Amino acid sequence: xxxxxxxxxxxxxxxxxxxxxxxxxxxxxxxxxxxxxxxxxxxxxxxxxxxxxxxxxxxxxxxxxxxxxxxxxxxxxxxxxxxxxxxxxxxxxxxxxxxxxxxxxxxxxxxxxxxxxxxxxxxxxxxxxxxxxxxxxxxxxxxxxxxxxxxxxxxxxxx
Amino acid sequence: xxxxxxxxxxxxxxxxxxxxxxxxxxxxxxxxxxxxxxxxxxxxxxxxxxxxxxxxxxxxxxxxxxxxxxxxxxxxxxxxxxxxxxxxxxxxxxxxxxxxxxxxxxxxxxxxxxxxxxxxxxxxxxxxxxxxxxxxxxxxxxxxxxxxxxxxxxxxxxxxxxxxxxxxxxxxxxxxxxxxxxxxxxxxxxxxxxxxxxxxxxxxxxxxxxxxxxxxxxxxxxxxxxxxxxxxxxxxxxxxxxxxxxxxxxxxxxxxxxxxxxxxxxxxxxxxxxxxxxxxxxxxxxxxxxxxxxxxxxxxxxxxxxxxxxxxxxxxxxxxxxxxxxxxxxxxxxxxxxxxxxxxxxxxxxxxxxxxxxxxxxxxxxxxxxxxxxxxxxxxxxxxxxxxxxxxxxxxxxxxxxxxxxxxxxxxxxxxxxxxxxxxxxxxxxxxxxxxxxxxxxxxxxxxxxxxxxxxxxxxxxxxxxxxxxxxxxxxxxxxxxxxxxxxxxxxxxxxxxxxxxxxxxxxxxxxxxxxxxxxxxxxxxxxxxxxxxxxxxxxxxxxxxxxxxxxxxxxxxxxxxxxxxxxxxxxxxxxxxxxxxxxxxxxxxxxxxxxxxxxxxxxxxxxxxxxxxxxxxxxxxxxxxxxxxxxxxxxxxxxxxxxxxxxxxxxxxxxxxxxxxxxxxxxxxxxxxxxxxxxxxxxxxxxxxxxxxxxxxxxxxxxxxxxxxxxxxxxxxxxxxxxxxxxxxxxxxxxxxxxxxxxxxxxxxxxxxxxxxxxxxxxxxxxxxxxxxxxxxxxxxxxxxxxxxxxxxxxxxxxxxxxxxxxxxxxxxxxxxxxxxxxxxxxxxxxxxx
Numbered sequence: 001x002x003x004x005x006x007x008x009x010x011x012x013x014x015x016x017x018x019x020x021x022x023x024x025x026x027x028x029x030x031x032x033x034x035x036x037x038x039x040x041x042x043x044x045x046x047x048x049x050x051x052x053x054x055x056x057x058x059x060x061x062x063x064x065x066x067x068x069x070x071x072x073x074x075x076x077x078x079x080x081x082x083x084x085x086x087x088x089x090x091x092x093x094x095x096x097x098x099x100x101x102x103x104x105x106x107x108x109x110x111x112x113x114x115x116x117x118x119x120x121x122x123x124x125x126x127x128x129x130x131x132x133x134x135x136x137x138x139x140x141x142x143x144x145x146x147x148x149x150x151x152x153x154x155x156x157x158x159x
Numbered sequence: 160x161x162x163x164x165x166x167x168x169x170x171x172x173x174x175x176x177x178x179x180x181x182x183x184x185x186x187x188x189x190x191x192x193x194x195x196x197x198x199x200x201x202x203x204x205x206x207x208x209x210x211x212x213x214x215x216x217x218x219x220x221x222x223x224x225x226x227x228x229x230x231x232x233x234x235x236x237x238x239x240x241x242x243x244x245x246x247x248x249x250x251x252x253x254x255x256x257x258x259x260x261x262x263x264x265x266x267x268x269x270x271x272x273x274x275x276x277x278x279x280x281x282x283x284x285x286x287x288x289x290x291x292x293x294x295x296x297x298x299x300x301x302x303x304x305x306x307x308x309x310x311x312x313x314x315x316x317x318x319x320x321x322x323x324x325x326x327x328x329x330x331x332x333x334x335x336x337x338x339x340x341x342x343x344x345x346x347x348x349x350x351x352x353x354x355x356x357x358x359x360x361x362x363x364x365x366x367x368x369x370x371x372x373x374x375x376x377x378x379x380x381x382x383x384x385x386x387x388x389x390x391x392x393x394x395x396x397x398x399x400x401x402x403x404x405x406x407x408x409x410x411x412x413x414x415x416x417x418x419x420x421x422x423x424x425x426x427x428x429x430x431x432x433x434x435x436x437x438x439x440x441x442x443x444x445x446x447x448x449x450x451x452x453x454x455x456x457x458x459x460x461x462x463x464x465x466x467x468x469x470x471x472x473x474x475x476x477x478x479x480x481x482x483x484x485x486x487x488x489x490x491x492x493x494x495x496x497x498x499x500x501x502x503x504x505x506x507x508x509x510x511x512x513x514x515x516x517x518x519x520x521x522x523x524x525x526x527x528x529x530x531x532x533x534x535x536x537x538x539x540x541x542x543x544x545x546x547x548x549x550x551x552x553x554x555x556x557x558x559x560x561x562x563x564x565x566x567x568x569x570x571x572x573x574x575x576x577x578x579x580x581x582x583x584x585x586x587x588x589x590x591x592x593x594x595x596x597x598x599x600x601x602x603x604x605x606x607x608x609x610x611x612x613x614x615x616x617x618x619x620x621x622x623x624x625x626x627x628x629x630x631x632x633x634x635x636x637x638x639x640x641x642x643x644x645x646x647x648x649x650x651x652x653x654x655x656x657x658x659x660x661x662x663x664x665x666x667x668x669x670x671x672x673x674x675x676x677x678x679x680x681x682x683x684x685x686x687x688x689x690x691x692x693x694x695x696x697x698x699x700x701x702x703x704x705x706x707x708x709x710x711x712x713x714x715x716x717x718x719x720x721x722x723x724x725x726x727x728x729x730x731x732x733x734x735x736x737x738x739x740x741x742x743x744x745x746x747x748x749x750x751x752x753x754x755x756x757x758x759x760x761x762x763x764x765x766x767x768x769x770x771x772x773x774x775x776x777x778x779x780x781x782x783x784x785x786x787x788x789x790x791x792x793x794x795x796x797x798x799x800x801x802x803x804x805x806x807x808x809x810x811x812x813x814x815x816x817x818x819x820x821x822x823x824x825x826x827x828x829x830x831x832x833x834x835x836x837x838x839x840x841x842x843x844x845x846x847x848x849x850x851x852x853x854x855x856x857x858x859x860x861x862x863x864x865x866x867x868x869x870x871x872x873x874x875x876x877x878x879x880x881x882x883x884x885x886x887x888x889x890x891x892x893x894x895x896x897x898x899x900x901x902x903x904x905x906x907x908x909x910x911x912x913x914x915x916x917x918x919x920x921x922x923x924x925x926x927x928x929x930x931x932x933x934x935x936x937x938x939x940x941x942x943x944x945x946x947x948x949x950x951x952x953x954x955x956x957x958x959x960x961x962x963x964x965x966x967x968x969x970x971x972x973x974x975x976x977x978x979x980x981x982x983x984x985x986x987x988x989x990x991x992x993x994x
């Protein structure tokens with residue numbers, strides 16, 4: 001049985017997603033909606049990490065339930081975002097960062113898919129329920145990245 | 160009945176009690192300038208209220224070509240003759256000597272008077288430069304909730320069609336965007352489900368963050384008259400302040416600011432747990448109930464009590480009232496719209512009605528209210544981040560319809576994303592990719608959040624700022640070109656209130672100096688820009704209000720906001736008519752959704768909806784799968800903590816709001832003696848416990864700070880929730896002491912946070928952290944009204960009165976009067992014969 005591998009990989013990718021969201025929030029503090037929503041969505045990933053750590057104990061894993069999800073550079077990034085508030089460059093950077101977020105979230109989504117399949121194969125209803133609770137939120141994170149890209153890209157690319 | 164009342168002291172006038180199911184009696188309010196005999200008035204000209212959203216119908220009295228007073232229209236369905244203080248006195252501002260009468264242009268850093276040709280030439284030259292250098296995305300329009308339908312539609316055609324920019328929004332973003340979004344989320348389309356006449360039938364009236372007594376005084380008079388009559392309704396009030404509504408409530412919930420979704424989920428939890436659910440309605444007419452049931456499972460009264468800090472028993476009592484009535488009317492306004500998770504919270508009010516099956520019947524309605532008189536028109540005409548006629552930007556066939564109407568190629572009309580909302584436009588301006596902003600009839604330099612940021616954006620040299628208004632404002636001071644506009648009463652057009660009632664507003668007098676109607680200004684711009692349609696005809700093709708209205712009717716045909724049965728003549732011959740009004744429904748439509756059918760089929764709906772937390776739009780295919788048959792959509796939402804919560808440095812929750820006697824940034828009400836005297840300067844409301852703790856007494860000057868800045872205001876100690884501060888947002892700087900020029904220490908929005916609801920994009924004015932410090936004793940009590948939510952708890956403070964110049968006549972009928980249009984031709988009589 002390799003459920004532990006799937007759990008460990010998902011914990012790793014979910015942690016990366018939480019970090020990516022909080023970094024996005026810091027780097028784009030002057031884009032207020034991005035900043036606030038990214039932090040709200042990072043907290044979903046933090047919830048997932050807690051739940052994954054709890055599930056992991058049943059598979060002999062010692063996953064960190066509350067790893068650091070805020071980049072060490074957050075205060076600097078936030079300040080930089082404020083200083084660059086009037087410059088056009090962050091708009092393009094934002095598109096790149098949202099594109100990156102989209103890829104990370106897509107990876108997490110696939111990992112939830114794999115875990116859900118595994119949970120069914122080994123008949124672990126609790127683990128399956130966990131995937132059914134969390135995976136929809138990952139999809140919402142993914143759709144948000146896509147939606148913001150669609151909304152913001154035209155102005156950046158046309159100006 | 161004939162009574163004379165000081166209507167500053169008695170804002171709601173004399174009671175005319177009535178019982179459930181009866182017709183609200185007439186009471187005709189009249190106010191004429193001192194010494195004018197009603198018989199000497201030359202003509203009465205038909206219009207409606209312009210200083211709030213209620214749509215009170217009134218006639219303007221004209222004598223010697225000047226406005227000399229007003230009188231309510233007894234025949235009208237909205238107010239049955241009543242007027243509120245702002246209607247009765249606010250017209251005086253039109254004749255203020257400091258009206259803008261000539262265009263201004265910035266030369267060597269100074270605004271100087273110029274002529275129309277020079278001003279318009281500058282705008283046209285710069286427009287052409289921006290279009291040549293960058294294209295349509297360089298130009299944005301920020302309009303109002305106070306112009307007329309004809310003006311918004313014209314602006315919408317110019318911006319979305321002739322120029323092809325996606326950047327058009329109104330200040331309705333700040334007041335009513337959440338109403339529109341909540342309706343779209345639940346019903347697939349904007350459009351007020353209920354009607355004011357639901358007050359006549361309701362057994363329970365629940366007001367969610369809606370201080371109707373101050374924002375729509377005449378609607379509150381209607382409720383007061385029900386309360387004074389036989390079998391009165393029960394009031395449920397959700398508001399952190401001790402409003403007049405709360406005073407009359409059987410249950411008053413005063414939640415911690417920013418926790419509305421938790422509160423609503425708690426109410427829904429109780430209703431579902433007790434099975435006060437109309438299962439047959441839910442099954443036949445809705446989708447999404449199971450998700451709601453799951454979502455609210457965790458919101459037990461005890462958990463909600465701890466999140467919102469309201470007693471669990473009070474929550475249960477409110478749920479019981481709402482859950483056990485057969486006729487429930489709910490209303491929603493800024494306490495929800497301008498707070499954290501705005502759309503999610505407002506949608507839960509819709510959900511209450513959907514799961515209880517309380518829609519489309521007398522007394523069973525939802526009123527997602529508006530703040531401004533013409534906000535509804537900004538929305539329906541596509542001047543506020545929507546497309547005209549409630550068309551769906553994500554539905555190619557809807558865009559193709561617009562292209563046919565405007566005789567343009569479809570790809571000329573931007574529809575690659577939702578029309579840009581105001582907050583994002585200001586961000587684009589901040590980054591320099593939006594280079595020209597044309598502001599009409601609004602004052603963002605006082606009304607938007609975090610004013611230091613707004614001022615810095617608007618004062619950039621690289622931003623070409625055009626401002627069109629009737630007075631110099633804090634925003635015109637930053638403009639490159641200022642255009643003097645005609646005010647209400649000086650131009651003709653129509654507008655629509657919060658319960659879909661369309662009124663005609665005829666021109667009563669000429670505008671001062673060179674001021675021109677906003678419609679003429681927009682059309683002049685279009686002609687000078689030489690905008691053309693596909694066949695080389697001028698675009699827009701119309702030339703005056705009535706032809707613009709006729710064009711709009713064509714645009715509205717077949718859409719939910721169908722105006723095709725309305726004409727100027729019909730409005731002149733009668734009074735307000737509710738849309739949709741068609742050949743099949745020539746007298747308009749009182750309630751929407753009477754047959755449990757909605758405007759939400761995938762091909763017809765205005766919106767596919769959004770994720771209430773992230774704001775991400777649903778894809779068309781997702782919506783089609785979710786709601787193939789066009790039912791109402793029950794949308795659940797989880798509670799999220801506010802983004803800025805009180806902490807050790809900023810221990811208070813700061814909310815901003817309005818007072819009965821002022822409107823917006825006081826450009827008119829601040830120039831109306833009776834209104835301004837009732838609330839002349841800014842104040843801050845604080846609870847007795849918090850005041851005691853800091854040794855504050857009523858009238859003390861306090862410094863109120865947030866992470867954005869500091870301002871000073873006199874303390875008014877009230878029954879507000881402890882831990883909460885309230886600041887009225889009306890007060891800017893145009894009438895401050897010249898010695899204090901350049902200081903920014905009194906506008907509430909110096910302190911508010913830049914954050915908005917991801918779904919409706921409405922800024923959050925009611926969830927910020929702040930601190931307060933006593934500076935010194937004041938020179939008397941706070942300059943706050945005693946008649947309203949700012950009533951003092953301190954004894955001995957003189958009550959707010961208006962004196963002899965505020966005395967208004969109230970009658971239940973009067974001698975027949977002749978109503979004329981602008982040419983002096985009699986149009987119809989009304990009044991005494993309808994006793």
